Amino acid sequence: MKQISLLGATGSIGTQTLEVIRQHPEHFELVAMSVGKNIDLALKQILEFKPSLVSVQSKFDLDKMKDLVPVQTKLVWGEEGLIEVATSAKATIVVNAVLGSVGLAPTLAAIKERKTIAIANKETLVTAGHIITEYAKKYEVQLLPVDSEHSAIFQALNGEDINDVEKLILTASGGSFRDLKRSELTEVTVDQALNHPNWSMGAKITIDSATMMNKGLEVIEAHWLFDISYEKIEVVLHKESIIHSMVEYIDGSVLAQLGTPDMKVPIQYALTYPNRIKNKGNDRLKLWEIGKLHFSQLDFERYRCVELAYEAGRIGGTLPTVLNAANEIAVAYFLEKRLSFLGIETMIEKALEKHNVISRPSLEEIIATDLETRTLMHSLIK
Ligand SMILES: NC(=O)C1=CN([C@@H]2O[C@H](COP(=O)(O)OP(=O)(O)OC[C@H]3O[C@@H](n4cnc5c(N)ncnc54)[C@H](OP(=O)(O)O)[C@@H]3O)[C@@H](O)[C@H]2O)C=CC1
Ligand SMILES: CC(=O)[C@@H](O)[C@H](O)COP(=O)(O)O
Numbered sequence: 001m002k003q004i005s006l007l008g009a010t011g012s013i014g015t016q017t018l019e020v021i022r023q024h025p026e027h028f029e030l031v032a033m034s035v036g037k038n039i040d041l042a043l044k045q046i047l048e049f050k051p052s053l054v055s056v057q058s059k060f061d062l063d064k065m066k067d068l069v070p071v072q073t074k075l076v077w078g079e080e081g082l083i084e085v086a087t088s089a090k091a092t093i094v095v096n097a098v099l100g101s102v103g104l105a106p107t108l109a110a111i112k113e114r115k116t117i118a119i120a121n122k123e124t125l126v127t128a129g130h131i132i133t134e135y136a137k138k139y140e141v142q143l144l145p146v147d148s149e150h151s152a153i154f155q156a157l158n159g160e161d162i163n164d165v166e167k168l169i170l171t172a173s174g175g176s177f178r179d180l181k182r183s184e185l186t187e188v189t190v191d192q193a194l195n196h197p198n199w200s201m202g203a204k205i206t207i208d209s210a211t212m213m214n215k216g217l218e219v220i221e222a223h224w225l226f227d228i229s230y231e232k233i234e235v236v237l238h239k240e241s242i243i244h245s246m247v248e249y250i251d252g253s254v255l256a257q258l259g260t261p262d263m264k265v266p267i268q269y270a271l272t273y274p275n276r277i278k279n280k281g282n283d284r285l286k287l288w289e290i291g292k293l294h295f296s297q298l299d300f301e302r303y304r305c306v307e308l309a310y311e312a313g314r315i316g317g318t319l320p321t322v323l324n325a326a327n328e329i330a331v332a333y334f335l336e337k338r339l340s341f342l343g344i345e346t347m348i349e350k351a352l353e354k355h356n357v358i359s360r361p362s363l364e365e366i367i368a369t370d371l372e373t374r375t376l377m378h379s380l381i382k
């Protein structure tokens with residue numbers, strides 16, 4: 001039995017994690033969880049899973065909920081609440097499915113308590129990958145990828161020496177606008193952007209897929225998770241999202257992980273690792289039904305955000321922090337219809353240009369850079 005603490009229980013990854021737990025009560029128990037603002041869903045989840053600790057984003061919501069939860073459920077709130085959930089003494093594994101760099105502090109706190117981390121929250125690795133991986137090494141904690149591409153690579157690596165790897169090949173669907181030319185992107189709407197061809201996900205990552213910043217963030221995520229240089233990370237367009245990613249070894253062998261686009265598969269693998277258990281609920285891959293798989297080379301001019309992410313990753317220091325924070329703010333403005341689709345990358349590029357990079361930044365410098373970038377973005381966009 002594994003005791004799970006789940007950050008971001010009300011989100012797309014969070015609810016799918018609960019589905020995996022629901023399907024395997026003999027293997028998993030939810031002991032703690034955090035939510036943001038969706039307290040209606042949170043209350044249902046609390047009544048079903050009976051975690052002993054729950055964090056909500058605001059004190060206001062905590063006060064609204066306190067008479068509605070079982071007496072055994074302790075309620076906490078804010079960043080301290082997230083940290084309390086991430087470090088819950090009852091948990092052995094923390095699933096980080098929260099959105100954005102708010103996931104950084106609880107992840108570090110969980111590592112210090114030697115919890116295994118199943119990490120979906122890529123923004124945390126992008127903003128402070130060197131600190132997370134340094135802590136993980138120091139406290140001998142395993143970071144288990146949940147992101148589909150990184151789970152695929154992790155499975156294809158299967159413990160092989162990273163020095164035997166020629167390159168990692170991340171697959172990219174191309175997102176909602178993959179059939180449009182760059183000149184056709186000027187008028188696209190939020191609703192159109194939210195219509196991902198293959199995956200049903202939270203709003204922010206769906207927009208990231210449309211700009212392909214998602215793939216850029218994933219390149220940086222792969223760099224940190226697998227300790228590999230950017231020169232050895234490649235992106236290939238694969239519109240079916242059936243091959244979730246590949247590892248090319250130095251002898252020319254290429255190992256891929258395939259499956260229907262279903263996040264419950266990598267979530268379950270992270271929870272059962274190093275073992276596998278029967279997946280009771282997913283659609284199995286029937287290649288004869290799909291018939292053909294397509295691949296094409298990435299055009300960096302069409303997908304400018306991927307280029308920006310490679311540049312930020314290669315330069316390193318505080319630049320990935322700026323990339324991530326600028327992207328979080330720009331996407332939020334786009335979702336509020338206060339910034340155009342192409343405005344997202346224009347604003348990110350401005351923030352990157354204005355930044356004086358600090359190399360090997362401390363945690364304090366990362367936090368300060370994140371905040372400064374958010375402030376700058378508000379002033380640039382408003
Ligand atoms: N969705 C997917 O299929 C995939 C997602 N990922 C990554 O997983 C992470 C989560 O994505 P996804 O599930 O789509 O996102 P969602 O927006 O669906 O869910 C985000 C979760 O985080 C909570 N949350 C948001 N902001 C805060 C905050 N400031 N404080 C506390 N809690 C907060 C939300 O709470 P509430 O809703 O209650 O406000 C919700 O529970 C992201 O990093 C994403 O890139 C990676 C691969 C695939
Ligand atoms: C499910 C998942 O891992 C997402 O990150 C997905 O990869 C998005 O797809 P694209 O970024 O390839 O459109």
Ligand SMILES: [Mn+2]
Pocket residue numbers: 147148149218
């Ligand atoms: Mn992914």
